[in-house]
Amino acid sequence: MATTELYTKGACVWVPDTDSVWVSARLVRDFSPGDGQLQLQLSDGREVSYPVTDLTGLPPLGNPDILEGENDLTALTFLHEPAVLHNLRVRFLDYSSIYTYCGIVLVAINPYESLPIYGEEVIDAYSGQDMADMEPHIFSVAEEAYRTMTREEKNQSIIISGESGSGKTVSAKFTMRYFAVVGGAAQQTSVEERVLASNPIMEAIGNAKTTRNDNSSRFGKYIEIGFGRKGDIIGANMRTYLLEKSRVVFQASMERNYHIFYQLCASKDLPEMRVLKLEAAEYFRYTNQGEETQIPGTDDVVELERTRNAFTILGVQSDQQMELFRILAAVLHLGNINIQASGRGGDRSYIDTEDRSLALFAKLLGVEGAQMAHWLCHRRLAVGGEMLVKPMPGRQAVEARDALAKHIYGQLFSWTVQRLNAALRAQREQPKSFIGVLDIYGFETFDRNSFEQFCINYANEKLQQQFNRHVFHLEQEEYVREELPWNRIEFSDNQPCIDLIEGSLGLLDLLDEECRMPKGSDESWARKLYDQHATKCAHFRKPRMSNTAFIILHFADTVQYECDGFLDKNRDTVFEEPINIMKASQSELVAELFQQDSAGGAVKLSVPNGSLRSGKRGHREHKLTVGFQFRQSLQLLMETLNSTTPHYVRCIKPNDLKEPFVFDPKRAVQQLRACGVLETIRISAAGYPSRWTYEEFFSRYRVLLRGSLSPAVVRASCQRTLSELIPDSEQYCFGKTKVFFRAGQVAVLEKLRSERLHVAGVVIQSWVRGWLGRRRYLRLRWATLTLQRYARGGLARRLAQTLRYTRAALVIQKTYRMVVVRQLYWMIREATITIQAFTRGTLVRRNYRKLLEERAAVCLQAAVRGWLQRRTYGRVRAAVVLMQCCVRRRLARKELQKLRAEARSVEKFRELNKGMEVKLMQLQLRADQQARESGSLRETLHAERVAHSAELEQLRGALHRLEVQLQDQPQRTRKISEREEEERRKIDERTTSEILHLTQEIEALKAERDGLLKDKEELSARLLEQEKEQADCVQKAVSRAGEGVQAELEEERRRYQGLLREFTRLEQRYDNLRDMSLLTERPRGHRRTDSTQSLVLETPSPSPSTHGFFFPSPEEVRRVSVTSPTFDRRPLSPDGPLNVLMEEVGVAKDTADKMQGEDLRHAYDAVRVANKFLETQLLTQRRQWEEELAALRLQVKGSDRERPPSATQTSADLQELLEQVEVRELECCRLRKELTDLRSVARLRRVLALTGPAVSSSTPQASATPQKKGGSAGGLLECRKKDEAKLIKTLVTDVRVDIALSLPLGLPARVLFLCVRQADCSGDQARARSLCTAAAAGIKAALKKHCNDLDMTALWLKNTCLLADLLTQHSAKQDLACEDLLPLAFDVSETSRALSDLRIQAYQQLLSICESRLQPIIVPAMLESETIPGLSGSAAKLVSSRKRAGSDPRAPGSEAPTMAQVLRELGALHAALTRQELPLPLLEQALRQLSHLLVASALNCLLLRKDMCCWNRGLQIRYNVSLLEEWLRGRGLQAGGAVATLEPLIQAAQLLQMSKKSEADAAAMVQTCHVLSTQQIVKILTLYTPQSDAEERVTLNFIRIVQGQLKERSDGQPPQLLMDVRRVFPVTFSYQPPPPQHAEQLAIPESLKISFLRKA
Secondary structure (H helix, E strand, O other), X not given: OOOHHHOOOOOEEEEEEOOOEEEEEEEOOOOOOOOOEEEEEEOOOOEEEEEOOOHHHOOOEOOOHHHOOOOEHHHOOOOOHHHHHHHHHHHHHHOOOOEEEEOOEEEEEOOXXXXXXXXXXXXXXXXXXXXXXXXXOHHHHHHHHXXXXXXXXXXXXXXXXXXXXXXXXXXXXXXXXXXXXXXXXXXXXXXXXXHHXXXXXXXXXXXXXXXXXXXXXXXXXXXXXXXXXXXXXXXXXXXXXXXXXXXXXXXXXXXXXXXXXXXXXXXXOOHHHHHHOOOOHHHOOOOOOOOOOOOOOOOHHHHHHHHHHHHHHOOOOHHHHHHHXXXXXXXXXXXXXXXXXXXXXXXXXXXXXXXXXXXXXXXHHOOOHHHHHHHHOEEEEEEOOEEEEEEOOHHHHHHHHHHHHHHHHHHHHHHHHHHHXXXXXXOOOOOOEEEEEEEOOOOOOOOOEOHHXXXXXXXXXXXXXXXXXXXXXXXXXXXXXXXXXXXOOOOOOOHHHHHHHHOOOOHHHXXXXXXXXXXXXXXXXXXXXXXXXXXXXXOEEOOOOOOOEEEEEOOOOEEEEEOOOHHHHHXXXXXXXXXXXXXXXXXXXXXXXXOEEEEOOEEEEOOOOOEEEOOOOOOHHHHOOHHHHHHHHHHHHHHHHHOOEEEEEEEEOOOOOOOOOOOOHHXXXXXXXXXXXXXXXXXXXXXXXXXXXXXXXXXXOOOOOOOOOOHHHHHHHHHHHHHHHOOOHHHEEEOOOEEEXXXXXXXXXXXXXXXXXXXXXXXXXXXXXXXXXXXXXXXXXXHHHHHHHHHHHHXXXXXXXXXXXXXXXXXXXXXXXXXXXXXXHHHHHHHHHHHHHHHHHHHXXXXXXHHHHHHHHHHHHHHHHHHXXXXXXXXHHHHHHHHHHHHHHHHHXXXXXXXXXXXXXXXXXXXXXXXXXXXXXXXXXXXXXXXXXXXXXXXHHHHHHHHHHHHHHHHHHHHHXXXXXXXXXXHHHHOOOHHHHHHHHHHHHHHHHHHHHHHHHHHHHHHHHHHHHHHHHHHHHHHHHHHHHHHHXXXXXXXXXXXXXXXXXXXXXXHHHXXXXXXXXXXXXXXXXXXXXXXXXXXXXXXOOOOOOOOOOOOOOOOHHHHHHHOOOHHHHHHOOOOXXXXXXXXXXXXXXXXXXXXXXXXXXXXHHOOOOHHHHHHHHHHHHHHHHHHHHHHHHHHHHHHHHHHHHHHHHHHHHOOOHHHHHHHHHHHHHHHHHHHHHHHHHHHHHHHHHHHHHHHHXXXXXXXXXXXXXXXXXXXXXXXXXXXXXXXXEEOOHHHHHHHHHHHHHOOOHHHHHHOOOOHXXXXXXXXXHHHHHOOOHHHHHHHHHHHHXXXXXXXXXXXXXHHHHHHHHHHHHHHHHHHHHOOOOOOOOOOOOOOOOOOOHHHHHHHHXXXXXXXXXXXXXXXXXXXXXXXXHHHHOOOOOOOHHHOOOOOXXXXXXXXXXXXXXXXOOOHHHHHHHHHHHHHHHHHOOOOHHXXXXXXXXXXXXXXXXXXXXXXXXXXXXXXXXXXXXXXXHHHHHHHHXXXXXXXXXXXXXXXHHHHHHHHHHOOOOOHHHHHHHHHHOOOOOHHHHHHHHHHOOOOOOOOOOOOHHHHHHHHHHHHHHOOOOOOOOOOOOOOOOOOOOOOOOOOOOOHHHOOOOHHHOOOOOEEO
């Protein structure tokens, strides 16, 4: 009980309330012992009086605000019911957190809404993390169980309980999914898939809709998931408890039967389901009683498909599935059989033989309809040793029919569970340990409770007892570990209630005894209960108003049970005659369900939940009742749970309306009391609920400690001071590492601490205020002196300015008078100069006019003479050009004759190499065509020569005549008469006047031209602006289209690399299966292998039959009969869907058919089909892009046509320019084509030159050709066929690490390439191709061998890239820039594709090595490491150091990872890639991928850890990220995208450091955190936890403001909470042509031992 000193004014307390259960209030005045009442003010402002009789009647105290929303209830200062309820409500409603710890219990509240917190990224975030560090989650409990199992090698159990509709089934499903991912993903087995496939099946046949839950489990199940030595799932086993068989024949209002019936009815129109003759669910009696056949949001057809797929995964073939569906359909038809009464008083009954339902029932089950109709209405009795047949009344016949239906369904349910267990059973080895998941019904109480509720509550009594003892045991272990003197803690043990039920002469014993009585009834059993327990047991009561009911006081509530139906349900009786008919069924499955095994002469039914009644007296085994079997199975379950380490999940139903995030406190408190959460708190509060380590206590309360405050004497300081602070020594206790407090004592310490801090704050405030006052006085004094100084200076400056103004006035007067006189002088002077200028201008213009006339005459003469000379020059130039054409034609004919001679010499080469025949014929045809063209050109040249000669003679004659005319012209000029001169003078005058007139017109035209030019410039500027705008628009559109295409290309590349990674995984899986097959096939005797044969390159090819015998494919397994003892090994059909798809996309099958193993072949085919599909898609996208570009160009041209009329001329010029550009582009294309043809001719000429000696040889031998060719292409290495394996083994697979790292860069790739080139030059293309294939296989084997070596992986990545570049450089499709490079004769496309895939595989292996090293240290280094010392230790949060059982704290001596280790790992990668001189873009891509891993892992952990969301931790994270940024920039890697990937974590750290109060802070926050999603920002604000009293928690109002502004942002970000850790950025390898390779340039060390290679 808390001390009374805490009940002071303003203290928060909890008072009971009828609606909200508990409401908060504050004390109006202090409480003193002896006061009769408390004055309280409620949260709504009302003041009330709370009566207090004694100190034990004080209301519970409230916890500090800093602990509001704490994720562990045991961390609260005050542990009581209102605090628990309030904390759960705050977390559920305000923070949308559905999980909360309560010590070792995880409280899960059903949100009735799908939340994005169960993805694979969340599983990755919780995997490997400590439970105490992460936010509460079902995955955290699963991880804790998994880690405890692997660490302690002890079996674990996860007990999930709660009411119907609280989310038990979903929690169990997510738990199993977590185990499947964590325990199965690494080994790539199919066991986890089968484990998850069992959920849809069990939900279909065991779940139903109730008034409380749409998917309620109507049975209990315990699934044991077995794990191997490596922690991988190898099998599973399921046990079920108490199936509610009565639901098969009866459903209450608004409820449904089991899901499978409605799924079958909804799928009745499917072709395979028509044989079942089903109708809608409303038609059948067994499915229409609840009047609710549909569940909103659920498609029964889809659910049936999921169920069938699950059956297929578990190995149940389709025909057996149909048999199962026939039995279920028969149950529905059985319910529709019409039983009619007859006889006197209805003592008889009969079934019409024409009853359609009976006929369908008999047909589906393969039984006799007449016999079934007879024995449903009759029964057999044994009287005096004789067998009599007695008819049954109609009511008994209906009950017998319903009992048969329930029995059939129960048998089918049990058979399904057995079949699932057989499919989930471990095959390879026995499980080393297991984790059990118990999904069992919670405590139930209804208005009418019957036998089912009695069994359920009995099971919950047993589980609650086990839970109480386990919690008490943990508390005891804690006290013993800390060596505390402790007394036994009293807790409510429900053993008396359990003894009442299962003890001697208990309820179950009396029930079984009454069932054995011939005339036993429910009433007689009730009387026996009253007589035996009414006055002897405190947990048993008799109702006042009923004689057929009884009351049991359970741990959770008092429940009244009605005795009606107890005996019938306990017996679970079905008559023997219908069972015998079922045994004789023609259906194998039906006969199997009802087979009976003989054991010691007794006949026992194969299903535990039922007994058989016949006319004969049976043995005791006939009398096993449901209660007896349930007690035995429950006892077995408790033994299993007691042998394991339990983990508890308590599911809470927040409301009965199934509304999302609606919290009903009454229902919540009721369930908290029933599930044992409050009992856990009560046990904890009975001892020492608050516990601190000495270091944490010292850090928090060091202000209260006296004396030495050295950390070395922390324990002594705490012990010395606590005796002064808390006088009562019973309120605390000292352990070895912790100090323990009773309930409420931490609040006392907090009060003392706040008072001490208040006093210290007052002292600090006084000093600060004095300092501020002195500072204000000094500033005021300084300001006064400054004002005085400025005032005196201002007066002096004013006097000086007056004197300056007086002197300036005198200067202005003097200057003004001088200016007036000067202006008069300048006026007279300007007039004189103007008169002179006009006079002189007149004279000059007269002379200028004369000169202008003379100049015009000279210009006319010059123009005429120039025209004559240009015409003469043009004729001469045309003749010269014609002569040049003739000379060039002559040279062309010579070149043509030379080429024809060379073409004729190809005949012999065609005889030796028949493959060149077609090309030579083409060359011959081209040569003939050129000859014909040369003839026609010669004829044209002759005609041109004749025409040229004639024209030349004409030009010579014309030139002669002109010379004669020039000689005669002077004589004629001398004979001109005076009359002609007079006429000329008149003409000159007239010409002068005309010239003057024309000059004036020219001036006017010039002015008009200037105006037009100005308009033209304006139009041109406007057009240029429009063109610029249009060009910008086109460029933007093209850039957007290019970015879209580039993004799609990156996405397709990422998908392809993901397929390649999946192919590598499947290949590894195939190798593992092959190794296991070899181990299985290996005889007992030891067999030696050849020492020269490499184990890595050894790829045995087992026959398909042998391989399929040991490891059948999933398709074969699905075709195997479930009941058959052996597998049916039928060969797979070659015409599968994948082959059809390969034929459609045009993918060859040769390579895929050579591969061994069905999984690997299918994976390879799938990868190749995907490659072809991606290639087709990329080509289509490229065509679309070209069409879009053409459309944009047409749009530009169209916009040009739409310009105004004033710009027609400029548009025409622009159109002409565009046409010229197009002509130039066509000319460039033609020139490129001619250049390509010339290169092809040059390559052909080089090949002919190389093969010339071989062609000219008189004795063509195949052996002589390689020698001559090799002689011409020197500098190669020859590897004989028999030495290929030895070369790959010595150079690649078996080379030592030290030798490999000391080799020159790319030496293995260069050697292999020279060998391939030598084989190609020698004409042996098959050997060259096989050598390439062997090299690729060897490099792949080397990568597998060194899968954990960073340097060796980088080395082989370098060699793979170099070999691929060399092959690409010498391929026939590549333009050979160097004359010395010879193209390879064989097609290297397949080899290049294989090497490309191998590069990607090596790159991914490189990243995998780095990721495996970085993953364990990311969170400790980037989030937990304190690079800034003393930052986090300055303020300790008010929490209790209460670690859960099974947590894995770090060893005391271990060193915590820091950022230096992260940078060291990144430096190792950088050094490995730099040492191999790999290109910088590749290094940037690798660091970008690793940076994303660092940021995603750190941010995901930050979003799931409340203790990390604080101001000082944000500062620490930002500093750690800055170290990484500095490291990247220091190596020049900031441009590759690695720094950009750090932005989310940087913004998250800034978000933790920003102010979080006003709307301006919210706007700044939204603007700053533009990379983070809305969910991430809200999650960080929700998790933000103050680390000291000086900080304030983020208010809900502020969070809503931020959410509103984030909605306005609408940046199109996907709604995500956690980042995808597994996201893979696609990698690209650029082509870098290497220099020419020669064997003389290689420095091959002798340590490689490849001297068997010969230089060629």
